[in-house]
Amino acid sequence: MKYWLMKSEPSVFGIDALSAAAKKTSPWDGVRNYQARNMLRDQFTIGDQAFFYHSSCKEPGIVGIVNVVKAGYPDFTALNPKDSHYDPTSTPENPRWYMVDVCLKEHFKRVISLDELRRHESKELSGMLLLRRGNRLSITPLVTAHWQFIVSLV
DNA sequence: GCCAACGTTGGC
DNA sequence: GCCAACGTTGGC
Numbered sequence: 001m002k003y004w005l006m007k008s009e010p011s012v013f014g015i016d017a018l019s020a021a022a023k024k025t026s027p028w029d030g031v032r033n034y035q036a037r038n039m040l041r042d043q044f045t046i047g048d049q050a051f052f053y054h055s056s057c058k059e060p061g062i063v064g065i066v067n068v069v070k071a072g073y074p075d076f077t078a079l080n081p082k083d084s085h086y087d088p089t090s091t092p093e094n095p096r097w098y099m100v101d102v103c104l105k106e107h108f109k110r111v112i113s114l115d116e117l118r119r120h121e122s123k124e125l126s127g128m129l130l131l132r133r134g135n136r137l138s139i140t141p142l143v144t145a146h147w148q149f150i151v152s153l154v
Numbered sequence: 155g156c157c158a159a160c161g162t163t164g165g166c
Numbered sequence: 167g168c169c170a171a172c173g174t175t176g177g178c
Contacts, residue, residue: 007163007164009164033173034173034174035173055163055164055165056163056164056165057164060164060165114165133170133171134170134171134172135164135171135172136162136163136164136171136172136173137172138163
């Protein structure tokens with residue numbers, strides 16, 4: 001069982017959209033970065049947990065917890081010419097991009113903001129990848145201690 | 155394999 | 167909208 005942090009822009013796909021989905025479950029699609037792709041494809045397993053992080057919005061931060069309910073499989077949005085994440089270099093025989101399915105487990109009553117996380121950067125959350133300068137990776141692993149500390153903030 | 159140019163991310 | 171940081175592309 002591993003812990004992750006997954007970023008999404010709420011204007012594109014936020015926690016409310018996941019909450020409104022059937023069974024509160026949805027593919028986490030559209031990841032088009034090789035490092036993140038490799039994690040989705042090779043490291044995500046059923047039962048892993050992830051923080052849902054809202055980026056590029058008024059109050060960036062963690063808004064909830066999701067469970068991984070389906071491990072890595074080919075991202076079908078890459079095969080659809082009508083989709084904004086279409087990638088002509090990906091084929092059914094040789095899929096380039098991968099996704100997982102997530103199910104909403106907890107929708108926090110408040111946002112654990114980036115600002116708040118930063119206040120613990122030099123101590124409890126030291127080394128957390130999200131807080132690294134210039135980090136743009138949309139999926140990052142979390143050590144257990146960081147996961148537990150953030151849960152304790154909720 | 156180098157690296158300049160370009161595109162994207164994401165906080166502010 | 168700005169811009170720093172990073173990833174990708176493609177010529178050489």
